[in-house]
Amino acid sequence: MQLSPTTFPYVIGYHGETAIIDKKLRRLCHNKDFAKLVAEGYLKVAFCQALFQGEEALQQVTDLYNATSHAHYDIDAMKRLLGVFEITQAKKISYI
DSSP: OBOOTTTGGGEEEEETTEEEEOHHHHHHHTTOOHHHHHHTTOHHHHHHHHHTTOHHHHHHHHHHHHHHHTOOOOHHHHHHHHTOOSOOBOSEEEEO
């Protein structure tokens, strides 16, 4: 099964076919927009959320990060920086 927008941004790793979700991180971030997430340092969460919304959202998160950090990344560089390239799949989900 493909992970959903309510689980994928909070994956901290995998154990075999099980996605491990950080429920504390999920609780802290689930109602925040991209700008707030980036400002608070939750860049990977913001970027993972943007993957579900498409290219324009990914560019918005990238622009917010570049403005905050004075960097000059493009979307592909952000994917490499964060190690997030696509929405992943898992057979099970486990919360810690």
